[in-house]
Amino acid sequence: MPVPTITWENDALRLIDQTLLPEKYIFITCRDVGTVAEAIVSLRVRGAPAIGVAAAYGVVIAAQEAIAQNADFDRYVAESIQKLAQTRPTAVNLFWALDRQKKVLAKATDHSPTEKRDRLLKKAHEIFEDDKRICRQIGLNGAELLSSQATVLTHCNAGGLATADYGTALAVVYAAVEAGKQVAVYADETRPLLQGSRLTAWELNQSGVDVTVICDSMAAAVLREKNIDSIVVGADCIAKNGDVANKIGTYGLAILAKAHQVPFYVAAPLSTIDMKRDTGAQIPIEERETEEITHGMGRQTAPSGIHVYNPAFDVTPNHLVTAIITEKGVAKDNYTEIFERWFGE
């Protein structure tokens, strides 16, 4: 289902404010780079590919601001890129998109600020359109792994809301449904910020896919009782050896999948694979505010002043991953070798 997660309108970035879903379906408009950075930090826009697309447009906005303020263009844009890079550390698509914009600027040193802005916008549109196309290809590649009647368990939100419009893990579901398969989804609610129950359930429901929300702690019982055919999740960063960083709780789910002999699939674009990180141990894991846990449900849910540990992601070791579904194809086992081949092509 295409969701207009991100659009570029009247020289501004328009985003669904995902913190308000499912109660309110409201768009925010970002006209300055500070607002883009805030939207990423606060998870108004979230999900690795969507963060990358938003950041690419964020650089365009920085260029526009520099022109409007008659500021030192190169310096202003470089500082804005730095600001965007400091928003979230784990989703590698953020850095991938910013690097692409840096390359655009490096090739345009002799051009005027307006020409540079136009080139940045062209690249941002390209990243956006590529993401749409890539997600559809991930869907087609992954849908083949689902039988004609499949029950899938997923974690967090790796759907249209987390990408330009179609998703990665949920692309597999959408493409299977479009191919005439009957797919039912169990969505982990995904504590502490409930991306599963607030976002995955919302977008699947919007598109008429059968979805059932469960608390994260119910996954083991559901795997035993509900004939789950496969688990499909997204990724924020995949190391060269196939270790996968994704939303906290993914690792536990992978262990449960092994215990119940259920295939555990990761669906992600090549831009989520970081060939500079040999293993998952080298992936930086974001730690977020304690209030997400102590005041997560609109009320205080833990004693005042209590110690809290709040990592937003965990790393699933490659041996627990059945396959990684990308736009290039489906990688199994020899991840390093396969990735090196794909990146060398």
Ligand code: MRU
């Ligand atoms: O903290 P979030 O909501 O940005 O975390 C998102 C996830 O963990 C997704 O599974 C991942 O980014 C893949 S999105 C296609």
